[in-house]
Amino acid sequence: MGHLLEVQNLKVTxxxxxxxxxxxxxVSFTLDRKEKLGLxxxxxxxxxxxxxxxxxxxxxxxxxxxxxxxxxGRELQSLSDKDIRSVRGDRISMIFQDPMMTLNxxxxxxxxxxxxxxxxxxxxxxxxxxxxxxxxxKVYIPSPEKRLKQYPHECSGGMRQRIVIAIALxxxxxxxxxxxxxxxxDVTIQAGIMDxxxxxxxxxxxxxxxxxxxxxxxxxxxxKIAVMYAGKIIETGPTDLIVTKPRHPYTKxxxxxxxxxxxxxxxxKQIPGMMPTLTDIPKGCAFHPRCEIHESICTTEIPKLxxxxxxxxxxxxxxxxxxxxxxxxxxSTPEQDN
Amino acid sequence: MxxxxxxxxxxNLVKHFDISGxxxxxxxxxxxxxxxxxxxxxxxxxxSLEINAGETLGVVGxxxxxxxxxxxxVLCLYRPNAGEILYKGDRIDELSSKELLPFRTKMQMIFQDPYASLNxxxxxxxxLEEPVLFHNRTLTSPEVQDKVASVMEQVGVDPTWxxxxxxxxxxxxxxxISIARALMVDPEFVVADEPVSALDxxxxxxxxxxxxxxxxxxxxxxxxxxxxxxxxxxxATRVAVLYLGMLCEExxxxxxxxxxxxPYTQALLAAIPKLGKKGAKHIKMxxxxxxxxxxxxxxxxxxxxxxxxxxxxxxxxxxxKQGSRIIACHGVEEGRL
Numbered sequence: 001m002g003h004l005l006e007v008q009n010l011k012v013t014x015x016x017x018x019x020x021x022x023x024x025x026x027v028s029f030t031l032d033r034k035e036k037l038g039l040x041x042x043x044x045x046x047x048x049x050x051x052x053x054x055x056x057x058x059x060x061x062x063x064x065x066x067x068x069x070x071x072x073g074r075e076l077q078s079l080s081d082k083d084i085r086s087v088r089g090d091r092i093s094m095i096f097q098d099p100m101m102t103l104n105x106x107x108x109x110x111x112x113x114x115x116x117x118x119x120x121x122x123x124x125x126x127x128x129x130x131x132x133x134x135x136x137x138k139v140y141i142p143s144p145e146k147r148l149k150q151y152p153h154e155c156s157g158g159m160r161q162r163i164v165i166a167i168a169l170x171x172x173x174x175x176x177x178x179x180x181x182x183x184x185x186d187v188t189i190q191a192g193i194m195d196x197x198x199x200x201x202x203x204x205x206x207x208x209x210x211x212x213x214x215x216x217x218x219x220x221x222x223x224k225i226a227v228m229y230a231g232k233i234i235e236t237g238p239t240d241l242i243v244t245k246p247r248h249p250y251t252k253x254x255x256x257x258x259x260x261x262x263x264x265x266x267x268x269k270q271i272p273g274m275m276p277t278l279t280d281i282p283k284g285c286a287f288h289p290r291c292e293i294h295e296s297i298c299t300t301e302i303p304k305l306x307x308x309x310x311x312x313x314x315x316x317x318x319x320x321x322x323x324x325x326x327x328x329x330x331x332s333t334p335e336q337d338n
Numbered sequence: 339m340x341x342x343x344x345x346x347x348x349x350n351l352v353k354h355f356d357i358s359g360x361x362x363x364x365x366x367x368x369x370x371x372x373x374x375x376x377x378x379x380x381x382x383x384x385x386s387l388e389i390n391a392g393e394t395l396g397v398v399g400x401x402x403x404x405x406x407x408x409x410x411x412v413l414c415l416y417r418p419n420a421g422e423i424l425y426k427g428d429r430i431d432e433l434s435s436k437e438l439l440p441f442r443t444k445m446q447m448i449f450q451d452p453y454a455s456l457n458x459x460x461x462x463x464x465x466l467e468e469p470v471l472f473h474n475r476t477l478t479s480p481e482v483q484d485k486v487a488s489v490m491e492q493v494g495v496d497p498t499w500x501x502x503x504x505x506x507x508x509x510x511x512x513x514x515i516s517i518a519r520a521l522m523v524d525p526e527f528v529v530a531d532e533p534v535s536a537l538d539x540x541x542x543x544x545x546x547x548x549x550x551x552x553x554x555x556x557x558x559x560x561x562x563x564x565x566x567x568x569x570x571x572x573x574a575t576r577v578a579v580l581y582l583g584m585l586c587e588e589x590x591x592x593x594x595x596x597x598x599x600x601p602y603t604q605a606l607l608a609a610i611p612k613l614g615k616k617g618a619k620h621i622k623m624x625x626x627x628x629x630x631x632x633x634x635x636x637x638x639x640x641x642x643x644x645x646x647x648x649x650x651x652x653x654x655x656x657x658x659k660q661g662s663r664i665i666a667c668h669g670v671e672e673g674r675l
Contacts, residue, residue, distance in 0.1 A: 188609045
């Protein structure tokens with residue numbers, strides 16, 4: 001058996017009136033059970049589209065125009081609508097950003113959970129309730145019997161997100177895609193939810209794809225990181241390497257612009273400009289207009305992901321030799337921790 | 339007051355919101371009798387703070403702890419129920435709206451969401467002119483236009499775009515424009531309510547640098563409301579930690595981040611995600627934040643505090659001074675913590 005999930009050269013195109021728009025291009029990665037991958041990038045980088053395209057949730061006018069998604073040995077994008085439903089929500093679950101939007105406000109939590117179980121398994125209501133209670137226990141919801149009878153508005157934000165996670169677990173999936181699961185929550189609640197996700201991956205033997213804009217969160221949770229910019233993965237590798245020795249100028253810029261990596265009062269290193277819109281991606285390397293070190297080759301040729309020399313780290317930059325030296329000059333690890 | 343550097347002082351500020359609605363909503367049937375019940379959100383309870391000229395006071399806490407209410411009450415956008423607000427020694431909370439006008443030019447606010455805080459039907463130029471024309475009617479229109487151009491330049495927005503509408507700008511640029519709007523009347527004191535939390539990481543750095551530059555060039559004093567502790571650590575000179583409308587701890591940034599004393603501050607600091615600290619231990623807090631409608635008796639934090647004892651359940655801790663630090667905790671006071 002190969003990997004749990006293998007994404008190969010995935011390209012998602014949106015066919016719009018004024019022409020085709022490439023939302024993500026040449027995205028490849030693999031994930032095993034118990035492994036956690038972080039997809040990081042700013043808004044518009046294509047993180048969520050990547051997540052959605054894995055379970056074929058891209059709706060028209062968007063479609064997967066190239067590449068493959070192989071999950072547990074099956075090619076997902078060639079499955080019929082009916083067959084994909086035995087994977088989506090069953091083998092692969094998704095957790096979204098805002099739990100209040102994900103939960104139905106007019107149904108009790110119990111109804112929603114039992115409905116989900118019975119949509120995927122032929123079980124009696126009683127058995128479905130048992131499964132629901134078991135999963136609520138797994139996410140540490142106190143007095144789950146009581147919660148089953150309550151409506152989403154009766155729970156706090158953190159509690160709701162725990163319930164959403166419990167719902168995702170109902171069908172014992174082997175992969176969870178979490179799209180900004182804690183962005184709407186407070187830091188103290190976020191810490192709890194992240195601890196829970198880490199624990200569940202281990203105990204339930206699941207893979208996790210964590211989509212977020214927050215590098216610090218990803219670095220605490222995942223083993224692997226893929227950094228996305230303008231629809232492409234521009235750097236990927238083991239989390240420790242990406243965080244301590246980033247090689248792509250964009251990753252470096254992102255890490256250096258975090259307030260936590262600076263002495264108070266010192267000006268933050270900033271990346272000039274902003275992410276290009278998909279209709280207007282610069283020629284060559286999409287990052288070159290914002291890149292401090294770009295050369296003429298960057299404006300014409302699209303860089304490919306290439307080995308950086310470090311174990312398993314890949315970066316898409318023409319000027320990798322230049323990014324080593326610069327790195328030693330400026331510390332990219334936080335100093336004033338503890 | 340004793341401190342002549344003091345720009346703003348807040349003493350025993352209380353702000354409650356009555357959310358009970360109309361008379362019919364308030365009536366309830368209880369024990370065979372009709373009773374009238376009021377529901378009051380106790381957003382701020384007995385808050386005292388001081389802000390010195392030129393410094394940045396960071397106010398942190400979880401959602402619902404009263405950060406934004408504090409910001410608006412300090413600017414007299416909400417009138418406090420009790421307590422006093424002093425601006426350079428003058429009491430401003432009892433002034434009429436008209437009497438407040440001269441203070442309004444000195445105190446400005448930057449809001450969280452630049453998509454909501456700019457009027458979509460006004461061009462940038464009109465948005466920026468409005469506060470000047472309102473507060474300073476003696477300026478001629480070329481003078482106002484010069485001012486608009488110079489402030490736009492200072493915040494890094496091309497002045498030739500003055501006739502565009504907000505939707506033509508990106509989130510980061512809109513936030514620059516709302517900062518420009520606050521700077522138009524040359525304020526001394528700026529309250530920034532979550533100024534960067536709606537923005538992307540690389541844009542956040544740009545805006546924080548801009549705020550810092552404006553502070554250096556204009557000698558501004560900031561009150562920075564945020565839930566992002568790493569922004570506070572980087573930006574603020576002093577930090578006040580709020581929990582359920584109460585002040586838990588206030589100290590200089592360095593002190594607070596190095597030796598947090600209050601158990602809530604400790605838990606909050608432990609929860610900040612830090613780069614490359616895999617498997618960092620978080621302090622688990624019991625339970626959830628109670629509602630500000632039914633405040634727990636005693637210390638508001640006792641239900642979630644690992645060190646709470648019988649006294650914490652009964653008695654509200656008072657603010658104690660410890661050097662430059664102010665803290666409200668029985669445990670610290672008794673030397674248990």
